[in-house]
Amino acid sequence: MSITGIKGMNDILPAEICAWQFLEEQARKIFSCYGCKEIRVPVVEKTELFCRSIGETTDIVEKEMYTFNDKSDHSLTLRPEGTAPVIRSFIQHKLYNQDQVSKLYYIGPMFRYERPQKGRYRQFHQIGAEIIGIDDPRIDAQTLAMLSHYFDAVGIKDVSLQINSLGCPNCRPNYRATLIEYLEQRTDQLCPDCQRRCASNPLRVLDCKAKGCKEATHDAPSVLDHLCRECTEHFDAVQQHLKLLETEYTINNRMVRGLDYYTKTTFEMVTNNLGSQNAVAAGGRYDGLIEELDGPSLPGIGFAMGLERLVLLLGENRVKATQPKIFFATMGEQAEEIAFKLLHQLQRHGIHAEMDFSGKSLKAQLRRADKLGCKFTLFLGENEINDGNAQLKKMADGTQTAIPIDTIFAQLCTMLDDNTASSL
Ligand code: ATP
Ligand code: MG
Numbered sequence: 001m002s003i004t005g006i007k008g009m010n011d012i013l014p015a016e017i018c019a020w021q022f023l024e025e026q027a028r029k030i031f032s033c034y035g036c037k038e039i040r041v042p043v044v045e046k047t048e049l050f051c052r053s054i055g056e057t058t059d060i061v062e063k064e065m066y067t068f069n070d071k072s073d074h075s076l077t078l079r080p081e082g083t084a085p086v087i088r089s090f091i092q093h094k095l096y097n098q099d100q101v102s103k104l105y106y107i108g109p110m111f112r113y114e115r116p117q118k119g120r121y122r123q124f125h126q127i128g129a130e131i132i133g134i135d136d137p138r139i140d141a142q143t144l145a146m147l148s149h150y151f152d153a154v155g156i157k158d159v160s161l162q163i164n165s166l167g168c169p170n171c172r173p174n175y176r177a178t179l180i181e182y183l184e185q186r187t188d189q190l191c192p193d194c195q196r197r198c199a200s201n202p203l204r205v206l207d208c209k210a211k212g213c214k215e216a217t218h219d220a221p222s223v224l225d226h227l228c229r230e231c232t233e234h235f236d237a238v239q240q241h242l243k244l245l246e247t248e249y250t251i252n253n254r255m256v257r258g259l260d261y262y263t264k265t266t267f268e269m270v271t272n273n274l275g276s277q278n279a280v281a282a283g284g285r286y287d288g289l290i291e292e293l294d295g296p297s298l299p300g301i302g303f304a305m306g307l308e309r310l311v312l313l314l315g316e317n318r319v320k321a322t323q324p325k326i327f328f329a330t331m332g333e334q335a336e337e338i339a340f341k342l343l344h345q346l347q348r349h350g351i352h353a354e355m356d357f358s359g360k361s362l363k364a365q366l367r368r369a370d371k372l373g374c375k376f377t378l379f380l381g382e383n384e385i386n387d388g389n390a391q392l393k394k395m396a397d398g399t400q401t402a403i404p405i406d407t408i409f410a411q412l413c414t415m416l417d418d419n420t421a422s423s424l
Pocket of ligand 2: 258
């Protein structure tokens with residue numbers, strides 16, 4: 001049997017790539033308006049990095065990581081997310097010495113050993129941003145506004161922004177204790193995973209998708225009622241500035257996020273159009289993470305968007321591949337020679353041109369031109385060469401024009417150049 005790819009790890013084929021490129025280009029364009037610069041970090045890191053940052057009792061570290069020993073017996077892990085590697089690099093290269101705020105973004109594959117289904121894969125891709133150095137609530141509002149701007153720009157409408165605050169090391173332990181007390185009275189109604197989480201990661205119970213867990217915890221104490229004064233003021237100010245920037249949001253006090261490092265503001269961009277995979281983007285503030293990874297005591301906030309889910313949501317608005325501008329349909333060796341040279345000249349000029357190399361009949365060449373979606377076909381055969389004029393056919397309406405052979409290149413350049421031919 002021939003070798004196939006790995007379950008849950010997808011090929012992105014040429015027919016789909018335009019949507020990906022569009023989403024990536026828009027991210028580069030929009031994020032750069034907010035001052036973000038791209039950073040590229042390796043796809044593998046020391047396992048310890050993820051255990052220490054994401055948290056030992058999270059789903060990712062407990063069961064989703066691709067961890068292996070290399071030939072020197074070092075434990076390595078394929079990155080399950082981008083924040084920890086970016087922060088590792090930020091600390092290692094002392095990027096904090098360059099400016100008081102570092103605004104970074106990344107695009108690339110992530111790996112989690114999950115059950116593959118629509119919108120959930122084992123290799124998936126994220127576009128993420130990290131704003132490090134300032135904990136001013138305006139930075140939170142600006143980051144959320146940038147995320148919202150991105151969704152507007154790519155034309156994904158059916159999404160809404162949900163926000164919450166998870167407090168800080170001063171107030172979270174109190175809330176955690178209150179929540180544990182509440183959950184302990186209902187352990188028998190919780191799924192086995194959540195029964196275990198009650199002690200290790202109680203906040204995560206609020207995020208459980210199981211119906212029983214949702215029902216049992218419908219009146220759970222809200223984290224927002226347990227924030228300390230500083231966190232309450234911060235969260236209020238984030239909202240005030242979101243209103244100022246006219247960025248719509250709703251508060252979801254049950255959103256806890258699956259990673260340990262979050263503090264204060266957390267958020268998700270959610271949709272109803274992806275079945276049970278309702279989050280398209282997610283993130284939050286992580287004011288203790290950089291210090292936890294032995295860096296300076298600097299705050300940060302960031303998010304990651306799932307590219308596969310963005311592509312699914314683009315749906316109807318999917319971006320179409322660009323099509324060849326011109327096809328040279330030839331008959332006879334001499335015509336082929338002329339066309340072959342012209343093809344090269346046009347391609348060097350930045351114009352997508354095609355011709356046939358397999359000796360197909362004129363009819364078959366035309367069919368191919370049509371199938372490729374070429375805007376024009378240029379006919380060049382013995383008759384045309386004797387006559388000194390090639391025939392240019394506009395595929396949309398079939399109209400034909402004669403073009404003197406020695407002016408073909410110049411004329412096609414004027415007609416087909418994107419900058420001069422906006423009417424085509
Ligand atoms: P979920 O609740 O869907 O498991 P998550 O909380 O694990 O998401 P994050 O770690 O916050 O997700 O990652 C941010 C985004 O990355 C998600 O909103 C989603 O779009 C995408 N994502 C996460 N895991 C996967 C996956 N296995 N396959 C495809 N996309 C994913
Ligand atoms: Mg997950």
